[in-house]
Amino acid sequence: MTIQIEGYQGARSCTGGPTPGARNLMSWWLGAYGNRGARNLGIYNCRPVSGGSVLSVHAEGRAADLGTPVGNTWSWGVMDTLRLYSYELGLQCVIHNRSIWSSIAPDWRPYSGSSPHLDHGHVELLWWAANGGLTVDLLNQVMGGGTPPPPPPPPMPVLRLGSQGDAVRRLQETLNRWYPSLPPLVVDGDFGPRTDARVRYFQQRAGLVADGIVGPATWRALGF
Structure with a gap:
């Protein structure tokens, strides 16, 4: 509780x-x-x-x-x-x-x-x-009652410029949802310069260190 x-x-x-x-x-x-x-x-x-x-x-x-x-x-x-x-x-x-x-x-x-x-x-x-x-x-x-909850999901990986894969796609989709008025990122799973710039933009406005590295603090701020 x-x-x-x-x-x-x-x-x-x-x-x-x-x-x-x-x-x-x-x-x-x-x-x-x-x-x-x-x-x-x-x-x-x-x-x-x-x-x-x-x-x-x-x-x-x-x-x-x-x-x-x-x-x-x-x-x-x-x-x-x-x-x-x-x-x-x-x-x-x-x-x-x-x-x-x-x-x-x-x-x-x-x-x-x-x-x-x-x-x-x-x-x-x-x-x-x-x-x-x-x-x-x-x-x-x-x-009260019911079956036990499922285990928590594994932690999200640390991402940075050059990272690739499904986690980068989730990051890009989430950033697009946060900033619908900005030009959308291509959801391609490639952490390139545009994704890096959008991450730094988000970090700066969330009061985080704007280093472009998506670690636990940035994932939490994004809602994960």
Whole structure:
């Protein structure tokens, strides 16, 4: 049981649909609590945060609105358990019943947004969870019951100018997703000068050493 601290990943662009991890979260929610009135109130929505101008994580399909009957006696406990196991599940934010937790701090605090979230819990996923790391089996295992989770994926390799292969392709695809307004990198698995320049661009803006070497810190900042 570990609370996710730091690493909040805001939305950058509208991606076109829900992610696998968010679909799995909703599927688990409906299966576990459908008999208590749980509903699907949506995952993907290309829009800003209600009442604001910042792009909602719904725009990247990484947020699920887990519908609940207003005034019920059980959903708060579920939302708090999601907070307590947020590191294992890859969650970065939960909003419910005029309260918010996000990975900037371990505890709940009052939520003053335009929606009080009385009829749903808004749950946001980190990119590793959204990309398929969050499964129904993992949710069942962490939240009670189910099969043990799969072993964690192997660490991503260190990449630099001249590297080649599938990891470079994943890097290029991810950088294109981070910066949709920039000329896209060719996803060819070849870490050439253009990929090197884009990595340094990302590192500089992420507060990392802009050396063009994609090691553990850069992979984490990219969402792996």
